[in-house]
């Protein structure tokens with residue numbers, strides 16, 4: 484039987500998708516692509532990546548950007564701290580490293596928002612450093628290959644994944660191996676219905692031998708996420724200006740504007756209140772159940788910001804409210 488790493492790498496080199504961020508192995512581009520790809524589908528992040536690199540092609544240009552522009556560019560991509568961290572990271576690199584991207588795993592790890600997985604991914608892809616990039620996708624693939632019977636986030640399961648990945652990357656071409664593992668997890672050994680019939684490393688896979696791939700990885704039962712209910716108001720004054728709030732007391736999406744909720748409004752100053760609809764917005768750790776109302780007021784009141792339709796378009800607005808706005812305009 485051919486060696487696992489050789490087989491996987493050959494498959495990747497012959498079959499990998501041509502993605503814009505794979506055209507280069509330059510540190511800044513790989514950093515941006517890795518951060519954007521976290522928790523996000525490749526098809527979703529690609530247009531963002533291309534717009535971002537067009538606008539801020541260098542660390543220096545990103546460091547010089549305004550935070551509002553960075554957040555606006557990220558609008559709709561979710562997990563907004565990623566944008567802030569990229570921006571802060573660029574500023575740090577300009578201040579401390581003359582705008583140069585660091586050249587080792589240990590140094591890359593010092594950039595804000597970069598954890599061990601991302602640092603290892605960048606160091607192995609850009610510098611061929613032999614550090615294994617292990618995230619949920621890689622853990623899933625290894626758990627099936629090795630039939631890991633303990634819960635996947637447990638120390639014992641992660642120790643097995645670590646050991647295997649270290650062994651493999653030691654005998655690999657790191658930039659090929661890291662991307663090959665990612666590609667295998669994204670295209671073949673997917674969370675549901677892994678395509679074992681077309682898997683390039685099938686003969687190495689213990690789970691495939693007894694057709695138990697979907698039993699792995701072993702996971703904890705999911706805790707139920709809490710639901711929060713809000714009444715949210717689209718308020719227009721007599722000049723056609725719309726009220727938005729810059730406050731985020733829930734810690735979600737700081738820096739983004741949103742339509743005000745009942746607790747931020749003097750309801751007595753509203754007129755023509757009309758219920759529009761209720762919508763659910765599902766986050767990883769909570770659900771917002773929002774009922775939207777349209778209303779008018781004769782007196783624009785503080786501390787809300789009153790903006791024209793054009794200004795509203797240009798502001799970074801939380802995704803849930805931007806989607807709602809789009810939908811009501813289409814409807």
Ligand code: SF4
Pocket residue numbers: 624627628671672673677678679680682683684685688689690691696
């Ligand atoms: S054979 Fe199936 S379960 Fe095993 S690594 Fe390949 S796709 Fe995953």
